[in-house]
Amino acid sequence: MxxxxxxxxxxxxxxxxxxxxxxxxxxxxxxxxxxxxxxxxxxxxxxxxxxxxxxxxxxxxxxxxxxxxxxxxxxxxxxxxxxxxxxxxxxxxxxxxxxxxxxxxxxxxxxxxxxxxxxxxxxxxxxxxxxxxxxxxxxxxxxxxxxxVDSEHSAIWQCLIGESIEDIKRIILTASGGPFFEKDFEELDCVTVEEALNHPNWKMGKKITVDSSTMMNKGFEVIEARWLFGIPAEKIEIIIHPQSIIHSMVEFMDGSVKAQMGFPDMRIPIQYALTFPKRENAQWNRLDFDKINELTFLSPDLKKFPCISLAYKSLEMGGTMPAVLNAANETAVSLFLEKKIRFTHIPIAIEKAINEHKAVKNPNLKDLLESDQWARNYVKEIFV
Ligand SMILES: NC(=O)c1ccc[n+]([C@@H]2O[C@H](COP(=O)([O-])OP(=O)(O)OC[C@H]3O[C@@H](n4cnc5c(N)ncnc54)[C@H](OP(=O)(O)O)[C@@H]3O)[C@@H](O)[C@H]2O)c1
CATH class of the missing domain: 3.40.50.720 (NAD(P)-binding Rossmann-like Domain)
Incomplete structure (x- = not known):
């Protein structure tokens, strides 16, 4: 069937x-x-x-x-x-x-x-x-x-097969660093929409591509991993890995680290989500280790990419705060794509919304949707 x-x-x-x-x-x-x-x-x-x-x-x-x-x-x-x-x-x-x-x-x-x-x-x-x-x-x-389906979470899922959650020391989410990873903090104020949409390794929709350039995408992935795998935020780390070959890693109590690698192609995690627990043959590009000169890793620059800390902060505050983080980001990214605000306004708007919102604890769906709507209106009003 x-x-x-x-x-x-x-x-x-x-x-x-x-x-x-x-x-x-x-x-x-x-x-x-x-x-x-x-x-x-x-x-x-x-x-x-x-x-x-x-x-x-x-x-x-x-x-x-x-x-x-x-x-x-x-x-x-x-x-x-x-x-x-x-x-x-x-x-x-x-x-x-x-x-x-x-x-x-x-x-x-x-x-x-x-x-x-x-x-x-x-x-x-x-x-x-x-x-x-x-x-x-x-x-x-x-x-x-x-x-x-997200390649990082597919990687973690694959690393966790046969393992027990209690044995996890930390989850290491890899990030390409996006198009602005080598830019100075001062240069970010005048980057254009076209530059933000020019992702070095992945071809994706506009919103996630901008989220990758602000690194909010990685902040979101921390929250996603927290709930998908039931792992507290303090055990989830981000590392910049510009080659996007390792899609994420899990370190266990005994010091052993499992990594999942593959050509950066979303069809691989999509197919795995469809065929799990089986794997099917596929014709797309494969890793050619003769052509991979190096795999590098760096810590993310939290001053340059404040969205990462904002995501951790909203997760810690809990309740309706991550919904506010998301809605403020969605609204600010739309305004940036419409060329109505600057790139550096995105984290500023999100931070203001987080500071202004009083999180509702143990929210129901209505609370989440109301907070979402509140944050959208709030961010639009800032820039009127
Ligand atoms: N793209 C990737 O490689 C990738 C990787 C990992 C995770 N993700 C995640 O996957 C999700 C989709 O990303 P994407 O890159 O595929 O985005 P996308 O190319 O922009 O596609 C989004 C889809 O949602 C539809 N849509 C947008 N607004 C809608 C609305 N208000 N009501 C109903 N449908 C609506 C769009 O329809 P129309 O185009 O017809 O308007 C389109 O079919 C995002 O959450 C992203 O973070 C994407």
């Missing part, structure tokens, strides 16, 4: 890579649902090839264009608008949800899938930043698995 897959965010970088991986493994998987935000042209192309039963379009204004241009005879169910993603998960018949959405919008579909005991292959790290505790508790309660 083929595994039935829903891809949330099928038009994005993770989504299109997932479709490619599944096309190479057609024997085992069938895509039954795809969703887009705005890119309905690509969604229609994907739908013509895949003929999914469930289709989601976030922006209702795009539905008319889509239905005119996708006049397939096949029956399909269309979900749209604010509740579209939630409804698609509530109604679909699926064995696995791939969450390739970007931003806070990924939280509710993850929760819905886990409520229905549908396992989730999770790329949407914002889910774990905002609601990590709630999400991991629900997964545990419903005995439903979350398979990490």
């Amino acid at each position: 083929k595994k039935k897959i829903i891809i949330l965010g099928s038009t994005g970088s993770i989504g299109t890579n997932t479709i490619e991986v599944i096309e190479k493994n057609k024997r085992d998987f069938q895509i039954v649902g795809i969703t887009a935000g705005k890119n309905v042209k690509l969604l229609a192309e994907q739908a013509k090839k895949i003929k999914p039963k469930y289709i989601g379009i976030a922006d209702k204004r795009n539905v008319e264009w889509f239905t005119k241009n996708y006049d397939e005879k096949e029956n399909y169910l269309l979900f749209s608008g604010e509740n579209g993603l939630k409804e698609i998960i509530e109604e679909c018949e699926a064995d696995l949800v791939i969450n390739g959405l970007v931003g806070a919008v990924g939280l509710i579909p993850t929760l819905k899938a886990l409520e229905r005991r549908i396992p989730v292959a999770l790329a949407n790290k914002e889910t774990m930043v905002i609601g990590g505790e709630m999400v991991s508790e629900l997964a545990k309660k419903n005995k439903t698995e979350i398979f990490p």
Whole structure:
């Protein structure tokens, strides 16, 4: 029997890579649902090839264009608008949800899938930043698995197979350092959007690429690792590894360190999340050790990249604070991409939001969503 897959965010970088991986493994998987935000042209192309039963379009204004241009005879169910993603998960018949959405919008579909005991292959790290505790508790309660897709968390997951959590001394998250790793602190004030989008090793969506340039992405990954693996923040460290060959490491009590390596290609962790516990053959690039001259490691510069400390701080403060961290960051990154604020304004806005917010302890979903909305409004107001 083929595994039935829903891809949330099928038009994005993770989504299109997932479709490619599944096309190479057609024997085992069938895509039954795809969703887009705005890119309905690509969604229609994907739908013509895949003929999914469930289709989601976030922006209702795009539905008319889509239905005119996708006049397939096949029956399909269309979900749209604010509740579209939630409804698609509530109604679909699926064995696995791939969450390739970007931003806070990924939280509710993850929760819905886990409520229905549908396992989730999770790329949407914002889910774990905002609601990590709630999400991991629900997964545990419903005995439903979350398979990490982020390359670092896939690496840690692979290093932990056969190991016991109590034996972990520390988790070492590797970071490429992003495009500004060699710049001086003073130079960051005038970097451009185009420079921030020029990631040295990975081709990804715009938001995560900017997050990599501020290193907020690594801060988010600390929070993600905290909840995915149940490891306290003080045991999670970041190291700059510019070659992006080692995707992360785990050090154990006895001094032994396990690392997972591979060519920097998201199709590898995506395929592993789909085929786990099996591995499938793949044709993509492999590491050629004759061509790797060196593997280097450096400590991150916390003064140059304050987002790292802000992420640790929000995790320590807990409750609704990581949701504020995330929403303040999302809003500031959008403003930066629209060229309305400077690069260095991003951490300033986040810090102000964190200092201003009174964290609600043991938050429910409503508290998390209200704090998210508060932080978005707050950051917009700073820059009016
Ligand atoms: N890309 C990577 O290599 C990579 C690696 C590790 C982790 N991740 C994580 O994976 C997630 C996705 O990243 P990405 O790079 O694939 O992002 P992306 O290329 O920007 O794709 C995001 C997807 O989400 C959809 N979307 C955006 N806003 C939406 C909304 N409000 N409602 C519904 N759908 C919406 C987009 O639709 P439209 O394009 O149609 O608007 C697109 O399909 C992020 O959390 C990122 O941090 C990505």
